[in-house]
Amino acid sequence: MKKRIAIFASGSGSNAQKIMEHFKRHPEAEVVIILTNNPQAYVLQRADNFEIPTHVFNRTEFYDTDSVIKLLKNLQVDLIVLAGFLWLVPVSLLNAFPNKIINIHPALLPKFGGKGMYGDHIHKAVLAAGEEESGITIHFANEHFDEGEILHQSKFRIEPGDTLDVVKFKIQQLEHHHFPRVIESLLKKMKS
Helix, strand or coil: CCCEEEEECCCCCCHHHHHHHHHHHCCCCCEEEEECCCCCHHHHHHHHHHCCCEEEECHHHHHHHCCHHHHHCCCCCCCEEECCCCCCCCCCHHHHHCCCCCEEECCCCCCCCCCCHHHHHHHHHHHHCCEEEEEEEECCCCCCCCCCEEEEEEEEECCCCCCHHHHHHHHHHHHHHHHHHHHHHHHHHHCC
């Protein structure tokens, strides 16, 4: 039986798209649902293009009920992937899927993590700090923003003259290359 992946995303969903592409005809794993807290998120269109079901939820449903947990359990999800999902994962979801929720962060944790550190906020902070390198971190989610056990990091040098757009592009290239592969290797390690 194929391993089953659920993806949470809040925005455009370019990482979700790369993951859906990677597992579209994969013999051992598949994306079974895309979930979002944003009814306008472009990730919904991307999921539709792959004929993958979606679920939109609000804050009350996510934090005050167990309906999202029930949905994921009914789908027999093996791994939850946070791909640009901006809300803190509730403890109830972490407890329901221990060591089965991973996140990608567009910086080299533990630097430039925490509440409010997402998207351009991160890259501007990295550039303002005069960092010589940046990159991505893929880590297990826990009850704090960006503090779970690190699974993978990839980095690049920030060259003199690199603009915000250049840094964002370099980050996205790393995300799109490494995230599907890290997910695949993690699924291989999971017991059936």
